[in-house]
Amino acid sequence: MKKWLPLLFVLFFAQSARAQFETTKDSVVQLYGVVMTADSLVGIPAVSITIKGQNRGTISNSQGVFSIVVLKGDVVEFTHVSYKTKVVDIPRSLVGNQHSVVQLMVEDTVYLPATIIRPRPTPAQFERDFVKTKVPDDDIEVARQNVSVAKRRVLMQNMPLDGSEATSQQFRNVANRAVYAGQLPPQNIFNPAAWAEFIKAWKRGDFKRKSD
Incomplete structure (x- = not known):
C-alpha cells in the first residue's frame, strides 16, 4: 500500500x-x-x-x-x-x-473662469509701472552678491571648522595652557589689539540684534 x-x-x-x-x-x-x-x-x-x-x-x-x-x-x-x-x-x-x-x-466640457484683460489707462501709467517693475537678478549678479565682503563675513561666522582647522585650534589651546600652566592667563581687557578689534566689530554692527 x-x-x-x-x-x-x-x-x-x-x-x-x-x-x-x-x-x-x-x-x-x-x-x-x-x-x-x-x-x-x-x-x-x-x-x-x-x-x-x-x-x-x-x-x-x-x-x-x-x-x-x-x-x-x-x-x-x-x-x-x-x-x-x-x-x-x-x-x-x-x-x-x-x-x-x-x-x-460623451464630450466632457470644461468651463474655465472668466478672465478680463484691460489695457493700460494711459502711457504714463505704463511707463511708471514698467520703470518700477523689479527685474530678478541674473546669474552674474547673484554670484557677485555671494562673494561680497558682508556675505563672506556672515558665512565665515556661521561655518564650522573643518578637520585641519579644528586640529590647529586644539593644538593652540593645548599650547596656551602649557605656557600659562600654574598662573593666570592674561586678560584681553588690557590688550590694545583686542580693543581695536572690538571697536571694528561694533562699527560693523556685529552686536546688533538680528530681527527674526
Whole structure:
C-alpha cells in the first residue's frame, strides 16, 4: 500500500491542476469593439482602455477599434482627455470566451473662469509701472552678491571648522595652557589689539540684534 501512495498523490495533484487550468481557461475573455462619439458615431482614437485594479490596458487605434484580454468579472474603464469616463462590467455569467462592445462616449466640457484683460489707462501709467517693475537678478549678479565682503563675513561666522582647522585650534589651546600652566592667563581687557578689534566689530554692527 505504501508504494502506491506517491502515485496517488501525483494523480491527485495532476487532476487538481487540470481542473484549475480549465477554470482559468473558461474565465478568459477576448474583449473587442469600437469606441465612438455619442452624437455623430465617429470613431475616437487614443482612448485608454484599462482594467481597474490592474496595471494592464490598451488604447484604441485611429478608427477607435480596440481589443484586450480580460477575465470574467473584471471592470473595464474607458478614459479620454476630451470625453467623460465610461465603465463596462464583464459579467461572470458570460457564455463563451468572446465579448464585443460598442462604447459611446460623451464630450466632457470644461468651463474655465472668466478672465478680463484691460489695457493700460494711459502711457504714463505704463511707463511708471514698467520703470518700477523689479527685474530678478541674473546669474552674474547673484554670484557677485555671494562673494561680497558682508556675505563672506556672515558665512565665515556661521561655518564650522573643518578637520585641519579644528586640529590647529586644539593644538593652540593645548599650547596656551602649557605656557600659562600654574598662573593666570592674561586678560584681553588690557590688550590694545583686542580693543581695536572690538571697536571694528561694533562699527560693523556685529552686536546688533538680528530681527527674526
